Amino acid sequence: MKSLRLPAALAALVMVASACSGEGGEGGSGGYPRDETLYTVGTSWGPPVNWNPIMRGQYAVGTMGLAYEPLFHYDAEEGDYVPWLAESDEWPAEDTHVITLRDGMTWSDGEPIVAQDVVTTLEIGQLDVSYSNIWNFIEDVEATDDLEVTVTFSDTRPQEWMNWAYSHGIVPDHIWGEKSQEEITDDTNSDPVGSGPYLYETHADDRMVWKRNDDWWGTEALGLEMKPTYIVDIVVESNEASMNLVRSGDVDISNNFLPGIDQVIDGEEITSYYDGPPFMQSANTAWLVLNHEHEALGDVEFRRALAHAINMDQIVEGPYSNLVEAASPTGLLPQWDDFIDHDLVEAQGYSYNPDEAVAILEEAGYMDENGDGYVETPDGEPISLTLEVPSGWTDWMESASVIADNAQDVGINIEATYPDFNLLVDNRNDGDFDMVVNNERQLSNTPWTYYDYLFQLPLRDQQTTVNFGRYENEEAWDLVQELATVPADDTEGAAEITSRIQEIQLAELPAIPLWYNGLWSQQNNSVWTNWPSESGYHGYAAMWDGWFEIGAIHTLAEIELAE
Amino acid sequence: MWRYMGRKLGFYGLTFVIAVTINWMIPRFMPGDPVRSMLNRASISDPEALERMTTYYNEVFGLDTPLHQQYFAFWAGLFRGDLGVSVWLYPEPVTDIILRHVPYTLGLLIPAIVLSWIVGNHFGAFAARGKVLDNTLLPVGYVLTATPYMWMALLLLWALGVMGGFFPTAGGYGFALTPSWSWPFFLNLVTHWFLPFLSMFIVGLGGWAIGMRNMIIYELEADYSNYLQALGAPRRLIRRYAFRNAMLPQITGLAVQLGTIIAGALLTEIVFTYPGLGTLILRSLNNNDLFLLQGIFLFVVIGVLIANFIIDIIYVLVDPRTRVQMTGGSS
Numbered sequence: 001m002k003s004l005r006l007p008a009a010l011a012a013l014v015m016v017a018s019a020c021s022g023e024g025g026e027g028g029s030g031g032y033p034r035d036e037t038l039y040t041v042g043t044s045w046g047p048p049v050n051w052n053p054i055m056r057g058q059y060a061v062g063t064m065g066l067a068y069e070p071l072f073h074y075d076a077e078e079g080d081y082v083p084w085l086a087e088s089d090e091w092p093a094e095d096t097h098v099i100t101l102r103d104g105m106t107w108s109d110g111e112p113i114v115a116q117d118v119v120t121t122l123e124i125g126q127l128d129v130s131y132s133n134i135w136n137f138i139e140d141v142e143a144t145d146d147l148e149v150t151v152t153f154s155d156t157r158p159q160e161w162m163n164w165a166y167s168h169g170i171v172p173d174h175i176w177g178e179k180s181q182e183e184i185t186d187d188t189n190s191d192p193v194g195s196g197p198y199l200y201e202t203h204a205d206d207r208m209v210w211k212r213n214d215d216w217w218g219t220e221a222l223g224l225e226m227k228p229t230y231i232v233d234i235v236v237e238s239n240e241a242s243m244n245l246v247r248s249g250d251v252d253i254s255n256n257f258l259p260g261i262d263q264v265i266d267g268e269e270i271t272s273y274y275d276g277p278p279f280m281q282s283a284n285t286a287w288l289v290l291n292h293e294h295e296a297l298g299d300v301e302f303r304r305a306l307a308h309a310i311n312m313d314q315i316v317e318g319p320y321s322n323l324v325e326a327a328s329p330t331g332l333l334p335q336w337d338d339f340i341d342h343d344l345v346e347a348q349g350y351s352y353n354p355d356e357a358v359a360i361l362e363e364a365g366y367m368d369e370n371g372d373g374y375v376e377t378p379d380g381e382p383i384s385l386t387l388e389v390p391s392g393w394t395d396w397m398e399s400a401s402v403i404a405d406n407a408q409d410v411g412i413n414i415e416a417t418y419p420d421f422n423l424l425v426d427n428r429n430d431g432d433f434d435m436v437v438n439n440e441r442q443l444s445n446t447p448w449t450y451y452d453y454l455f456q457l458p459l460r461d462q463q464t465t466v467n468f469g470r471y472e473n474e475e476a477w478d479l480v481q482e483l484a485t486v487p488a489d490d491t492e493g494a495a496e497i498t499s500r501i502q503e504i505q506l507a508e509l510p511a512i513p514l515w516y517n518g519l520w521s522q523q524n525n526s527v528w529t530n531w532p533s534e535s536g537y538h539g540y541a542a543m544w545d546g547w548f549e550i551g552a553i554h555t556l557a558e559i560e561l562a563e
Numbered sequence: 564m565w566r567y568m569g570r571k572l573g574f575y576g577l578t579f580v581i582a583v584t585i586n587w588m589i590p591r592f593m594p595g596d597p598v599r600s601m602l603n604r605a606s607i608s609d610p611e612a613l614e615r616m617t618t619y620y621n622e623v624f625g626l627d628t629p630l631h632q633q634y635f636a637f638w639a640g641l642f643r644g645d646l647g648v649s650v651w652l653y654p655e656p657v658t659d660i661i662l663r664h665v666p667y668t669l670g671l672l673i674p675a676i677v678l679s680w681i682v683g684n685h686f687g688a689f690a691a692r693g694k695v696l697d698n699t700l701l702p703v704g705y706v707l708t709a710t711p712y713m714w715m716a717l718l719l720l721w722a723l724g725v726m727g728g729f730f731p732t733a734g735g736y737g738f739a740l741t742p743s744w745s746w747p748f749f750l751n752l753v754t755h756w757f758l759p760f761l762s763m764f765i766v767g768l769g770g771w772a773i774g775m776r777n778m779i780i781y782e783l784e785a786d787y788s789n790y791l792q793a794l795g796a797p798r799r800l801i802r803r804y805a806f807r808n809a810m811l812p813q814i815t816g817l818a819v820q821l822g823t824i825i826a827g828a829l830l831t832e833i834v835f836t837y838p839g840l841g842t843l844i845l846r847s848l849n850n851n852d853l854f855l856l857q858g859i860f861l862f863v864v865i866g867v868l869i870a871n872f873i874i875d876i877i878y879v880l881v882d883p884r885t886r887v888q889m890t891g892g893s894s
Contacts, residue, residue: 032739039738046846049652057604058653128612128619130605185619186654202741205663205838206734209741232738237845240717241836244725244732392849422600422851429603460610464603 032209034527035561038228041242042256042520043543044235047205052189053169056130056545060208061233065548067108067194067210068169071099071118072162074445076335076550077538081162081445081488084549085113085170085195087147091487095139095156099165101147105217107172109193113217115143120173122151127181134164157484159448159494166445166549170195197226197556208233224557228528231556233543246270249526255543257395257520262321265522272522273541274534277322280518281540284442285331285450286396288387288403288512291434292471296383301364303509307350308357309410310403316515319398324515330502331454331513332447338491339447341499348506357410366411374413384413385434390421396437399514429462431470438468439517443550445488447498451480454510455501471510476501519547530560571875575868582864587637590853591630597650598624600851624648624854646861651852660843661858667735668828668839671756675763676820682764683771684813688806690772691779700772707769716762716834723758730758733836759835767820774816778809811882818874821866 040061048060053068072089073082083089087102105113122141125131138161139154153161172193179187192200197218198210210231218224234251236242243258245251247270258264267275274280288310290297297303312326325334329349332340361367365378376382387404389396400416407414414435419427427433441453456466457477463470479501486494521541523531532539532555540552590597598620607613621627624647625636640647646657690700724732731737737751782788782805791801832841840859847855 031741034739037739046651046850049655055605057606128607128609128615130607132607132609132612182619185616186623188654204742206836207738234734234738236733236836237833237842238836241733244720248725248728248732250731250733250738420851421849422603425603426596426599429599462610462613464610464613465606 032230032232036229038231038253038528038556038559039234039245039251040231040253040255040543041234041236041245041251042254043545044208044233047235048203048208048233050188051192051200052184052187053171053192053194054124054129054184060203061543061545062198062208062210062231063192064169064545065196065553066198066231067192067196067200068171069194069196070166070168070549071170072166073553074162074166074550076443076445076540079338079491081166084166085118091158095153097151097153097158097161098144099149099151100145101149102217102221103147105195105221106215107193107195108199108213108215109172111172111174113170113195114146114173115149116173116177117170118149119143120177121168121170124171124176124179124184127184129184131164131168134161137161155485157481158488159446159486160452160484162488163445163449167546197224197553198231201230206235208235224554226556227559227561228556246522246524249524251524252528253521253523253531253541253543255520257323257518258522259394260321261522262323269525270522271525271531271533273519273532278325278518279323280520282325282333282335282443282516283519283542283544284439284517285327285333286399286437286439286514286517287331288514289428289436289438289469290511291431292469292510293431294385294434295381296366296377297385297434297469299364300508301360302366303512304350305357305360305364305366305410306407306412307509307512308353308360309406309412310512310514311352311354311406312515313352314406315399315402318402319395320515324518327513327515329506329513331450331505331511332498333443333516335443336447339495339498341495341502344499344502344506348503350506354406354410361411368411373411374408375411382413384415387414387416387435387437388419388424388427388433389416389437390424391418392421400437403514428468429464431463431468436468437514440465440468442546444546445550446483446494448480448483448494451476451483451498451501454505455480469511471508473504473508473510476504476508476510479504519544525562527562528559529562530558531555532558567879571872575872579864579868582868583638583641583861584634586857586860586864587634590857591633593853597851597853598626601650601653623654624650641861646858647854649847649852649855651847651850651855657855657858660855661840661862664838664840664843665862667837668832668841671759671831671837671839672763672828673821675760676767676817679764679767680771680813680817680820683768684775684810686768687772687775687777688779688802688809691776691783692802697776701776704769704773704776707766708773710766712762712766713830713834715766716759716831719758719762719765720834731755735838755837759831759837762834763831771813771816775809775813778812779805782806782808807881811878814874814877814881818871821870821874 043061050058051060051063051067053059053063069085071084071086073084075082085101085105086099089097089099091097101113101115107113119141122138125134137153137155137157138151140152142150144150175193197213197216199213201209201211203209212226212229234245236245239256239258242254242256246254247264262279264270265272265279272279290303292298316322316324316326328340329345330340361375366375368375369380370376374383387400389400397418404414404416424436428436441449453466455471455473455476457472457474459467459470459472479497483494483497486497519540519542523541530536532541537558539555539558540547540550541555542552598617601620602613602616607616625633644658649655649657649660652660686700690697720732724730731754734755736742736748736755740748740751742748788801788805828839829841829844831837832839833845844856844859847859
């Protein structure tokens with residue numbers, strides 16, 4: 001019986017192991033009591049290693065928003081700027097913006113927050129960092145008082161400027177003031193001194209832990225009391241792991257796209273913003289970006305035919321099982337309804353109509369002469385296009401294949417391919433592609449960000465953030481620049497310009513708006529409740545970069561412990 | 564004996580140099596520019612800033628020097644234990660990142676492989692003895708080895724983790740804990756370790772058991788067994804000899820398994836979100852972090868070579884034929 005001893009020992013081990021976990025290996029003996037901790041997942045795809053707010057795209061979740069804060073927030077529901085570190089601001093002249101900071105705010109190391117901090121933050125932009133472009137229109141920035149900053153513009157672009165002002169964190173001068181380019185680029189800032197409601201607590205490869213800053217200025221000044229003492233942001237590899245964590249209640253909120261979540265949302269334990277389709281709020285637009293340097297794609301008639309060929313309902317109902325909504329032909333998000341010229345959309349918009357697509361192609365001279373089932377150019381050259389989406393982005397992959405099928409039905413030969421993400425980005429930036437799906441810009445303070453994305457000129461060898469399709473239209477770009485100069489609170493003035501831009505956009509179709517990607521957010525209500533919802537308060541439950549500043553920070557103050 | 568060892572060492576040394584060279588070459592001649600994908604993430608729109616930062620990072624990663632210099636710098640770094648800086652987790656050194664993940668992988672795989680090997684061999688040998696056991700164990704073993712690992716792991720995760728709630732479903736230790744030298748933390752570590760371990764153990768078990776059972780039956784039918792039986796030797800003695808002989812291929816098998824240890828962990832770690840090297844491989848691939856990938860592969864290569872070397876030594880001890888070869892006794 002010698003050989004059975006080991007299995008018996010193993011069986012004993014199983015029992016011991018399961019007994020331990022039964023006792024409550026999670027929480028019971030833990031450092032972060034369950035009822036004081038908010039567990040989140042779905043925003044980080046790698047270990048937290050960087051807390052440097054200047055290095056966009058590299059820092060840990062919460063660096064911006066929880067630790068560092070901007071001058072203003074933007075209330076996307078109301079369309080208002082909310083003074084944040086700033087107490088008030090005014091425009092004494094057209095090219096001058098005077099911002100007054102709140103009195104009595106301190107950094108987490110106890111130093112006061114002063115005007116010089118804002119000056120330093122802006123001046124870092126003169127080095128090579130992600131926001132260097134603001135110095136294209138800023139002339140000078142000066143601390144005119146302890147708490148007063150005066151920004152003068154060489155080219156007044158309030159929409160663009162306010163976009164910076166609400167989306168970039170202010171850093172303390174006494175720490176960042178003397179840093180050189182190398183120090184700013186390479187500093188991981190592992191002991192972040194910020195102004196925000198949370199402080200760095202600890203991190204490991206699969207988690208980032210923030211602890212509430214009980215001396216936060218906002219508790220008194222804004223009356224916002226952050227409920228969770230700790231926020232633990234968890235890094236997982238797969239959607240399945242996220243789904244398991246949410247279902248088991250180990251995690252309170254998940255911010256990734258979970259296929260099949262519509263089956264799990266029950267409105268009781270697991271909730272999202274809406275109880276029924278589309279379940280999620282709209283966060284950004286997925287565009288079909290077309291390379292205008294391609295012969296056929298450069299032809300507006302061909303683009304129009306393609307736009308008519310795509311059956312968005314099939315994508316929404318199929319790959320997304322109604323978790324998203326089809327985009328307006330303008331591509332603008334529902335939150336920007338004031339900026340959409342509905343009469344124009346009525347008259348000039350397009351919808352799914354394969355017969356129309358075929359008719360447009362025929363009229364423009366795209367015929368199938370060689371009988372292979374696909375049209376050729378008017379010169380008789382065969383057309384074969386690829387639509388690239390990143391490998392592993394399953395929702396986009398399935399959608400791309402629907403688009404390819406739709407296009408083939410009207411005789412346009414499109415094949416969906418799924419290259420590696422980094423390769424796709426390289427090719428996209430170099431203009432070495434036919435078509436890609438892209439959602440680079442998301443909800444912001446102004447549709448200017450979308451039009452900047454669609455129309456920005458001049459074209460460069462590498463288009464790293466905007467106008468990947470290399471569409472050239474001076475008239476449209478002039479209008480976009482004009483939009484940037486509209487005073488930040490002048491909605492009507494802005495709408496007038498956006499209407500003129502939409503006229504060009506709908507006639508020219510530089511890129512085809514597809515659907516609104518959701519603000520993927522599902523919550524388990526077993527520990528924390530009162531999440532933003534259709535019937536509750538209208539906020540955002542998102543830890544994504546950029547969302548704290550458009551209202552998501554309030555969610556941390558609004559949530560309550562479950563009974 | 565020493566000549567044998569010397570020859571082996573020379574062979575391993577040569578393998579190492581070739582492996583390191585190939586390892587160095589692959590990322591450099593693969594398409595894709597790590598510096599560019601790093602800058603892509605930073606969303607820098609200003610073209611001049613982009614250009615200056617590209618130059619800067621190329622210098623940081625030593626990509627601005629001629630290839631042969633990069634090669635020698637790589638070797639020099641290797642002997643200092645310096646594998647460069649990660650692109651994805653910039654500016655963390657590759658060595659630090661790997662060392663942080665290694666304990667999880669080794670802690671998971673060595674027990675899983677060794678225990679499944681020991682238990683599997685005993686079960687297999689045991690099964691070869693009796694008809695009833697053979698008839699029950701054999702099908703179970705075949706089912707276990709034929710089960711796609713992924714499916715088995717997901718099944719365990721679903722049954723014991725999600726549905727049963729006996730074990731946590733993700734992570735290396737509880738999300739509510741900070742590492743410390745305490746019982747609660749250790750127990751927590753064990754609960755997180757258990758499911759991934761169990762999944763590997765069960766699948767490994769089947770393979771070893773079947774292998775051993777077949778080997779024993781083969782050995783029991785070999786000439787020497789029949790001869791011993793004819794001489795009237797006790798059955799126990801015959802079985803002992805058969806077991807010893809059957810062990811040899813199993814030891815080789817163990818060496819191969821231990822060598823490919825990291826690759827074996829890949830799926831397990833992904834399914835259970837276990838923070839070991841397998842997860843790291845996947846992530847560095849997804850993030851185009853060639854330097855990190857290179858470091859991990861180097862680590863794997865060294866692991867394979869060491870495992871094989873140890874097995875070589877063990878072979879000398881357990882297999883008389885190798886000893887004979889060493890003294891030049893065989894033709």
